[in-house]
Amino acid sequence: xxxxxxxxxxxxxxxxxxxxxxxxxxxxxxxxxxxxxxxxxxxxxxxxxxxxxxxxxxxxxxxxxxxxxxxxxxxxxxxxxxxxxxxxxxxxxxxxxxxxxxxxxxxxxxxxxxxxxxxxxxxxxxxxxxxxxxxxxxxxxxxxxxxxxxxxxxxxxxxxxxxxxxxxxxxxxxxxxxxxxxxxxxxxxxxxxxxxxxxxxxxxxxxxxxxxxxxxxxxxxxxxxxxxxxxxxxxxx
Numbered sequence: 001x002x003x004x005x006x007x008x009x010x011x012x013x014x015x016x017x018x019x020x021x022x023x024x025x026x027x028x029x030x031x032x033x034x035x036x037x038x039x040x041x042x043x044x045x046x047x048x049x050x051x052x053x054x055x056x057x058x059x060x061x062x063x064x065x066x067x068x069x070x071x072x073x074x075x076x077x078x079x080x081x082x083x084x085x086x087x088x089x090x091x092x093x094x095x096x097x098x099x100x101x102x103x104x105x106x107x108x109x110x111x112x113x114x115x116x117x118x119x120x121x122x123x124x125x126x127x128x129x130x131x132x133x134x135x136x137x138x139x140x141x142x143x144x145x146x147x148x149x150x151x152x153x154x155x156x157x158x159x160x161x162x163x164x165x166x167x168x169x170x171x172x173x174x175x176x177x178x179x180x181x182x183x184x185x186x187x188x189x190x191x192x193x194x195x196x197x198x199x200x201x202x203x204x205x206x207x208x209x210x211x212x213x214x215x216x217x218x219x220x221x222x223x224x225x226x227x228x229x230x231x232x233x234x235x236x237x
Contacts, residue, residue, distance in 0.1 A: 006060025094198025138225025
């Protein structure tokens with residue numbers, strides 16, 4: 001239960017803040033409307049720091065990402081029996097974050113007429129739709145995240161562990177930031193199945209005017225790609 005709650009709260013904070021900055025940029029009549037891609041990438045990077053930091057502090061693994069959980073299980077760092085608690089908490093957190101984000105921005109959802117901008121505040125979409133290459137983008141981005149994470153978590157200078165103590169979540173957030181800036185422009189860098197699928201499901205459920213379709217035909221890409229990237233990272237690290 002500790003793992004479930006920690007992952008739920010950590011993922012909720014990740015997606016509330018991450019999709020919150022997207023809503024601030026994309027929805028009509030917000031103070032941040034029309035902001036830059038850089039603002040979004042910085043927001044997501046800091047959201048990862050908050051989510052991981054709080055998740056670890058609550059006694060979980062701070063995974064907040066099924067691809068991380070899957071990769072860690074493949075590498076034997078967690079047991080397969082723990083995976084349902086991790087992933088269940090992550091999906092619960094994604095649902096809760098989506099509801100809170102909708103409530104927080106409801107007047108702005110009500111006046112926004114572009115369905116693609118509305119959907120963007122929940123889930124990702126490719127800049128150029130080419131599912132094969134979109135899948136490759138998600139694989140590469142997630143591989144970089146998790147492969148780098150393995151070495152960040154085990155870094156040493158000589159025989160001394162090179163850690164930041166309670167701030168160990170910060171290097172991971174910087175990896176997410178640089179992925180967004182460098183590799184994120186193709187697909188919106190989900191690099192996390194629950195970051196995309198959880199909010200996409202809630203986009204389908206919540207009563208939002210002008211929301212349009214859910215683009216289910218693309219939804220498998222930001223799920224399968226990160227899982228493959230995580231598996232490759234576990235194999236090579």
